[in-house]
Amino acid sequence: MALTMQTMNDEQRKSVAIEYIKAFDNGGVTSTGGSILDLLADDAQVFFPKWGLASGKEQIGKLFADVGSTVKSITHDYAHFNWIFSGTDVVVCEGTSHGEHRDGPWRSGVPAWGAGNWCDVFEIRDWKIQRVYIYLDPDYAGRDTSRYPWLVTD
Structure with missing residues (x-):
């Protein structure tokens, strides 16, 4: 891991996180035409x-390719x-x-227990994402219901 060279404020870190999230909506391509991987530290x-x-x-590229191969489109x-x-x-x-x-398809709140709600925890330094933990239900289409007796499906 490289030594910290630049001081960033919260809004600058937020701008890096937003660029990362928007790249997912754009098939892994950033607003400058680069790869989402460009936003990450080595x-x-x-x-x-x-x-x-x-x-x-x-x-990380393999993770994104594996997960991305199951998603046709996403909008945050x-x-x-x-x-x-x-x-x-x-x-x-x-x-x-x-x-x-x-x-x-999936949409947050449809059904109330379904996919679409998420939380990302970022560590951002020197204009690069050092770490991100993504918390969500990866059962986007809501098919994994038989293992949860409180889910009633029609």
């Missing part, structure tokens, strides 16, 4: 439920994001999304 770590922890850009609802700033390099973003998974 030794970054990304956690995704049911995939695990990816370390370094090569593994930027107007409804909640941001939490720690006063350190850590920034938390809670939000909602909708889109289409290979198993079917």
Whole structure:
């Protein structure tokens, strides 16, 4: 891990996080036409439920390709994001999304227990994402219901 060279404020960290989230909505391409991986430090770590922890850009690229191959489209609802700033390099973003998974569409709140609500915990330094843990239900189409007796499906 490189030594910290630049001081960033919360709004600058937030801008990096938003660029990262928007790149997902744009098929992994940033607003400047680069790869989403360009936003990550070389030794970054990304956690995704049911995939695990990816370390370094090569593994992270595999994680994104694996998960991305199951998602036809995704749109994050930027107007409804909640941001939490720690006063350190850590920034938390809670939000909602909708889109289409290979198993079917999803939208936050439809049904109330379904996919679409998520929370990302970022560590951002030197204009690069050092770490992001993604917390969400990866059952986008809501098919994994038989294991949860409180879910009543019609």
